[in-house]
Amino acid sequence: MHRIVGHMAVPGDKSISHRAVLLGALCDGETRVTGFGRSADTEATIEAVRALGITVYEYDDETLHVFGKGLRGLGAPAKPIDCRNAGTLVRLLAGMLAGQEGQRFTLTGDASLSARPMGRVTEPLRLMGAAVESEDGHLPLVIEGRPLHAVTYELPVASAQVKSAILLAGLSADGETTVVEPVPTRDHTELMLAAAGATIVRRQTSVSVRPAARLALGEIEIPGDFSSAAPFIVAATLVPGSELHIHGVNLNPRRTGLLGILARMGANVTVYNRRQIAGEPAGDLEVRSADLVATAVTGAEVPSAIDELPLFVLAASCAHGDSVLRGAGELRAKESDRIEATADALRALGQHVRAVDDGFRIRGVPARPHGGRIASRGDHRIAMLGAIAALASRRGVEIEDAECVAVSFPGFFELLDSLRREAAE
Numbered sequence: 001m002h003r004i005v006g007h008m009a010v011p012g013d014k015s016i017s018h019r020a021v022l023l024g025a026l027c028d029g030e031t032r033v034t035g036f037g038r039s040a041d042t043e044a045t046i047e048a049v050r051a052l053g054i055t056v057y058e059y060d061d062e063t064l065h066v067f068g069k070g071l072r073g074l075g076a077p078a079k080p081i082d083c084r085n086a087g088t089l090v091r092l093l094a095g096m097l098a099g100q101e102g103q104r105f106t107l108t109g110d111a112s113l114s115a116r117p118m119g120r121v122t123e124p125l126r127l128m129g130a131a132v133e134s135e136d137g138h139l140p141l142v143i144e145g146r147p148l149h150a151v152t153y154e155l156p157v158a159s160a161q162v163k164s165a166i167l168l169a170g171l172s173a174d175g176e177t178t179v180v181e182p183v184p185t186r187d188h189t190e191l192m193l194a195a196a197g198a199t200i201v202r203r204q205t206s207v208s209v210r211p212a213a214r215l216a217l218g219e220i221e222i223p224g225d226f227s228s229a230a231p232f233i234v235a236a237t238l239v240p241g242s243e244l245h246i247h248g249v250n251l252n253p254r255r256t257g258l259l260g261i262l263a264r265m266g267a268n269v270t271v272y273n274r275r276q277i278a279g280e281p282a283g284d285l286e287v288r289s290a291d292l293v294a295t296a297v298t299g300a301e302v303p304s305a306i307d308e309l310p311l312f313v314l315a316a317s318c319a320h321g322d323s324v325l326r327g328a329g330e331l332r333a334k335e336s337d338r339i340e341a342t343a344d345a346l347r348a349l350g351q352h353v354r355a356v357d358d359g360f361r362i363r364g365v366p367a368r369p370h371g372g373r374i375a376s377r378g379d380h381r382i383a384m385l386g387a388i389a390a391l392a393s394r395r396g397v398e399i400e401d402a403e404c405v406a407v408s409f410p411g412f413f414e415l416l417d418s419l420r421r422e423a424a425e
Contacts, residue, residue, distance in 0.1 A: 002391065004232070004235050004391070008415060010224040010232075021049055023192055023193070023196055025049040025069070032218070034220070036063065038410065039409060044084040047082070048081050052076075068215075086109075086113070090118070090139070091164070094125060096168045098125050098169045099145055101146060104144050118139060121162050124151065124166050130143065147174070150173040155182060160187075160188075171215075175211070184304075186304075195217060197216055198212045198215060221278045222278060223250035226250050227307040231311060231385075231416075232246060233285065236287040246287070249285055253281070256305075257302075258311065259271075265293055265316075265319055268287065268289070292366075294320060297328075299327020299328070316364055317369070319364035323360075324361050327359065336382060341377045342385065344374075349374065350371075351365070368394045369392060370395065373399075376402060379404065386399040387416060
């Protein structure tokens with residue numbers, strides 16, 4: 001049996017890294033990005049903006065210089081732009097390109113991304129006057145830049161990616177564009193647009209953007225990715241005798257719903273050294289092992305914990321009592337059907353998890369999972385789930401296609417291994 005002990009940092013926030021490169025391409029002049037979160041997904045974003053005629057200098061793994069050509073300076077490449085497996089990239093890029101008048105763009109992706117729904121972003125863009133064609137609501141997307149009209153659009157499903165696509169298109173529209181949200185979602189796009197000089201109006205249930213003449217970011221530092229920290233938080237919580245410090249983590253409240261859920265369950269997580277990094281709240285975390293009790297997670301909490309919900313299910317399966325998660329149907333449209341993938345993986349390890357249409361019912365057993373073999377289904381979040389379950393298990397976990405973690409976190413397994421200590425130490 002091992003425990004998790006030490007000090008660590010995680011790569012720069014993936015969501016903010018995507019946006020820094022994309023908005024940098026729309027800025028006038030140079031944007032310097034430090035703390036860039038390098039992964040397969042964010043590298044796809046760098047290649048995408050290069051295909052659009054933007055120069056990106058990579059000084060090291062975490063420092064980029066993006067030389068933007070302004071709001072209407074993107075050029076259509078001769079070949080389709082390959083978004084690989086990056087859902088954030090393809091949806092935000094669709095919004096950016098919709099107003100590039102006189103240009104024609106084609107966006108493609110890998111098999112996983114091509115299976116994900118695109119209608120939720122093409123519909124509002126078409127309402128704005130964009131010319132967007134798809135294959136029955138899926139990739140490839142063919143976008144012809146046209147003059148855009150301002151709209152007020154109510155999101156049928158909470159989605160930061162769709163909200164961001166509409167706001168980016170709204171930069172080129174003929175008036176104030178407003179997105180109404182059923183529940184608040186991550187607000188990195190709004191924060192970065194405001195920092196770049198765009199006029200953003202934020203209300204309790206909506207956000208608006210007005211047409212912009214120019215944007216300029218200058219320099220942006222990216223805090224550590226909370227979604228990358230989350231597996232380590234859950235590992236140190238579940239493995240007895242653990243004490244872990246995670247430094248420089250993004251603590252935007254629209255991203256850290258897992259912390260509130262774990263606090264209700266009795267987790268021992270302390271935030272200290274709070275500060276601002278690039279306009280985002282950040283800080284350091286101290287995590288100690290703790291016995292957990294069951295809880296219920298509602299739909300209102302889902303957007304702020306969407307990427308961490310499989311980890312919650314693992315934690316709940318090791319807690320005292322029965323937990324429930326509802327309102328998370330969005331998980332079925334990720335890199336895998338994460339509801340089925342999570343339930344199948346944890347049941348294979350001996351845990352009592354039942355999938356329902358929009359979530360899970362979990363019978364907690366405060367004992368170590370048996371261990372076994374799971375299928376990641378090519379989904380980085382499920383592979384990480386398996387790695388954390390392995391630490392808490394009796395006989396380890398074999399993970400099929402474990403290398404898919406590189407989509408968001410190259411070096412994940414090496415970092416996790418460096419924190420393992422023999423329980424007797």
